[in-house]
């Protein structure tokens with residue numbers, strides 16, 4: 001089916017196009033402010049034919065912090081000490097600050113210019129834009145589509161430049177050490193790699209979903225702050 005070519009005089013969107021664009025925009029923008037789950041297909045190696053099977057064998061599911069949270073994490077490094085850092089690292093941090101400032105500028109302009117509302121902090125502004133998507137006229141909807149793509153990709157790329165990996169306040173599932181996990185997110189695949197600085201266990205792109213699931217489970221159950229006693233009987237529930 002041929003893709004319709006854009007023309008200089010853009011015709012108004014059909015009701016179906018409008019609904020699809022609204023849904024796409026909300027889907028694109030929500031990960032900016034909400035933690036999100038990434039589903040990546042994975043493929044099985046066929047030993048007989050020595051090739052990857054054509055059909056995905058399943059989906060890897062990974063829990064990630066919001067893109068803004070990841071970006072803010074990257075910008076914080078720039079305000080901190082640069083001792084031991086390389087010039088390229090400092091530049092990467094500066095890029096993250098510039099990127100966040102540019103997103104903030106665009107978002108603020110859209111909130112005041114198109115939504116006619118007094119802008120607040122970046123996260124609140126993005127939440128407002130998402131809520132108001134159904135009320136936007138076609139021209140504003142199309143403009144937001146172009147802007148949203150820019151914001152999301154900038155946040156993804158710049159978060160990936162973060163010099164310090166994410167250190168979740170969790171226990172290593174292997175050695176039970178607290179705060180020992182170091183996780184870096186991959187830019188393109190939305191996956192990542194993980195490493196424990198205590199037991200040196202690693203999680204590659206194909207395994208990171210397991211670590212993500214473990215962290216999610218720990219956070220849901222409440223992270224046990226006490227020293228691990230070695231015994232791990234999950235049958236015992238503690239009220240304290």
Ligand SMILES: [Zn+2]
Pocket residue numbers: 172173174175176177180196197198199200201
């Ligand atoms: Zn460990």
